[in-house]
Amino acid sequence: MAEAPRAALALIDCNNFYVSCERVFDPRLRGVPVGVLSNNDGCFIARSEELKALGVRMGTPAFQIRDLIRRHRVRVLSSNYALYGSMSARVNAVLVGFAPAEAYSIDETFLDLAGIAGRDLRPLCQDLRATVLRWTGIPTCVGVGPSKTLAKLANAAAKADPALGGVCDLTEPQARAAVLAAFPVAEVWGVGPATAAKLAALGITTAAGLRDLDPKQARALGTVALERLVWELRGLACLDLELVAPPRKGLAVTRSFGRPVTTLAEALEAVAAHATRAAEKLRAHGLVAGRLSAFAHTAPHHPGPQHHAARATALVPMTADTRDLVAAAGRCLAAAWRDGFAYAKAGVVLEDLCPPEAAPRTLFDAPRPGSERLMAAVDRLNARFGRGTVFPAAAGTERAWAQRAAHRSPRYTTRLDELPVARA
DNA sequence: TCTGGGGTCCTAGGACCC
DNA sequence: TCTGGGGTCCTAGGACCC
Numbered sequence: 001m002a003e004a005p006r007a008a009l010a011l012i013d014c015n016n017f018y019v020s021c022e023r024v025f026d027p028r029l030r031g032v033p034v035g036v037l038s039n040n041d042g043c044f045i046a047r048s049e050e051l052k053a054l055g056v057r058m059g060t061p062a063f064q065i066r067d068l069i070r071r072h073r074v075r076v077l078s079s080n081y082a083l084y085g086s087m088s089a090r091v092n093a094v095l096v097g098f099a100p101a102e103a104y105s106i107d108e109t110f111l112d113l114a115g116i117a118g119r120d121l122r123p124l125c126q127d128l129r130a131t132v133l134r135w136t137g138i139p140t141c142v143g144v145g146p147s148k149t150l151a152k153l154a155n156a157a158a159k160a161d162p163a164l165g166g167v168c169d170l171t172e173p174q175a176r177a178a179v180l181a182a183f184p185v186a187e188v189w190g191v192g193p194a195t196a197a198k199l200a201a202l203g204i205t206t207a208a209g210l211r212d213l214d215p216k217q218a219r220a221l222g223t224v225a226l227e228r229l230v231w232e233l234r235g236l237a238c239l240d241l242e243l244v245a246p247p248r249k250g251l252a253v254t255r256s257f258g259r260p261v262t263t264l265a266e267a268l269e270a271v272a273a274h275a276t277r278a279a280e281k282l283r284a285h286g287l288v289a290g291r292l293s294a295f296a297h298t299a300p301h302h303p304g305p306q307h308h309a310a311r312a313t314a315l316v317p318m319t320a321d322t323r324d325l326v327a328a329a330g331r332c333l334a335a336a337w338r339d340g341f342a343y344a345k346a347g348v349v350l351e352d353l354c355p356p357e358a359a360p361r362t363l364f365d366a367p368r369p370g371s372e373r374l375m376a377a378v379d380r381l382n383a384r385f386g387r388g389t390v391f392p393a394a395a396g397t398e399r400a401w402a403q404r405a406a407h408r409s410p411r412y413t414t415r416l417d418e419l420p421v422a423r424a
Numbered sequence: 425t426c427t428g429g430g431g432t433c434c435t436a437g438g439a440c441c442c
Numbered sequence: 443t444c445t446g447g448g449g450t451c452c453t454a455g456g457a458c459c460c
Binding site: 037038039040041042043045059060061062063064066079223224225246248249250251252253254255256259299300301302345347404 | 425426427428429430431432433434435
Binding site: 045104108190191193 | 459460
């Protein structure tokens with residue numbers, strides 16, 4: 001009987017992805033501590049190795065380490081998602097040339113190496129890293145294992161130990177034992193703080209400990225997800241590679257305000273702008289929505305009275321028309337609004353998404369005539385002349401509530417007027 | 425003064441039905 | 443002197459991920 005092909009999944013993870021993207025286009029950022037901030041210039045969401053070495057943790061609020069930033073001349077950047085999204089597409093374009101691929105997140109891709117398994121995979125993985133680096137400028141690490149969870153774990157091991165040269169292969173059970181015994185269970189993919197605490201109470205602190213937990217006990221302790229994790233750590237793949245992206249279920253546009261908002265009029269403007277952006281995203285996916293909710297809430301970190309204003313409504317008929325979504329969002333927020341609070345954040349969430357041809361027909365609520373053609377024209381104008389060229393009046397022009405983004409780099413790869421310039 | 429945004433999956437519990 | 447059992451659907455909230 002022929003032996004079944006050995007399962008081998010590779011996870012390619014870009015190193016310090018956002019920082020690496022910035023460094024591709026600005027060499028002055030190389031070799032110095034660099035951090036990229038979240039929206040609103042709030043906290044650090046990407047750090048160069050030099051910044052990690054200074055002890056700056058993921059998610060640290062920028063204002064808390066102002067001193068350290070000045071002392072060590074940390075280069076601080078606002079996030080530039082147009083650049084990162086486009087660089088991510090470049091990396092994936094390289095990877096799909098190697099093997100069937102699942103783009104898991106903006107900086108991680110799984111590859112199915114089963115067809116190539118049975119020989120040493122390390123030279124292939126090194127070739128893959130070198131090709132991505134040469135063609136995109138982005139450094140990566142590669143982890144290989146018989147399941148997604150073990151591939152993730154192998155990747156973390158490759159990142160942690162420079163001696164491995166950026167590649168760690170855990171397909172062989174002998175290779176796994178030592179790595180799992182040294183790997184903190186709290187860092188296993190799928191184990192968050194709540195589960196880690198429950199496991200610690202049982203004396204389980206390493207990935208090896210979780211692997212050896214009775215699957216039934218794992219299910220009782222957590223959920224079916226924790227039981228699956230035990231099997232995955234034992235080398236049994238429970239999570240399939242998703243070569244075709246599953247249909248999207250929901251979509252949200254939420255933003256903190258640049259400063260506290262106290263009036264309904266201002267919050268309505270913000271929510272109209274968010275609904276406008278949500279409608280654009282919805283149409284870009286070729287979908288319509290059946291349900292919308294809008295919210296505004298106060299800042300949970302701040303003292304003072306807290307309030308979370310939120311309402312949802314059905315969209316009948318289902319729609320992707322900016323005018324419908326802006327109107328629905330405004331009605332929801334106005335209905336939920338209470339005066340007397342300092343609101344910090346607002347958003348619009350769309351759910352029950354489906355392609356228009358799958359949307360139920362309604363007898364009495366006909367869709368707006370000409371909606372599709374009008375929206376297509378608006379999208380074309382905004383694509384050609386820049387986002388925000390055409391927008392509903394309700395979204396306002398003052399935008400005093402808008403976010404800070406004081407340090408954004410140019411959109412090198414997606415805007416002609418922001419192309420990098422080389423002087424020779 | 426200053427603490428992100430956008431997703432998915434799972435479960436419990438209520439409403440409702442036969 | 444005593445109130446079934448089982449099924450589906452929906453929603454809210456928790457947990458986790460990047």
